[in-house]
Amino acid sequence: MELTPQTNEGVKVEPKNRRSFLLALFGLSGAGVSALLAVPLVRFVTYPLRRRAAANTWSEVGPVQDFVAITAPVAKTIMLERRDAWQTTSSQTAVYVLPSRAGQFRILSPICPHLGCSVRWVDDQNKFICPCHAGLFTADGERIAGPPPRSMDSLEAKVEDGVLKVRYQYFRQLVSSKETMA
Incomplete structure (x- = not known):
């Protein structure tokens, strides 16, 4: 078959x-x-398309009780951590903690808004001075004289568990308004 x-x-x-x-x-x-x-x-x-905008992390400035009784700006060194994809880098920078007003702490960036020089606090003159181009600022960081186009840049601050923290950012120089850099 x-x-x-x-x-x-x-x-x-x-x-x-x-x-x-x-x-x-x-x-x-x-x-x-x-x-x-x-x-x-x-x-x-x-x-890169799915990545969320990198939120700046909060850096510890110090215990709140260290700043409650200050009468003049105090320079403090903080640690910054930056995460770029898989790599994390740490660096140090300074900030100025101002005397509190109505319980609110104010923190200033030490970078001059003119050309990025380091601004220093001069106790006997009761003002901030930028040594590079003679920029002068009040004890609150307001511009008095010199080439800087604006006052010193303030940084966001908060108190968490008795610790003063700051969100450190970099700002553009040579512009009259405060603009953050990405």
């Missing part, structure tokens, strides 16, 4: 053979592996 392929309305139908099954299996396996490899690649390529 001889087997003949079945026909459907005159069209000859060939039986599935092992070769076509293996080709389909390898094709599906290849597509699966490609999809698995594509997911991390797509995530890597689109990371």
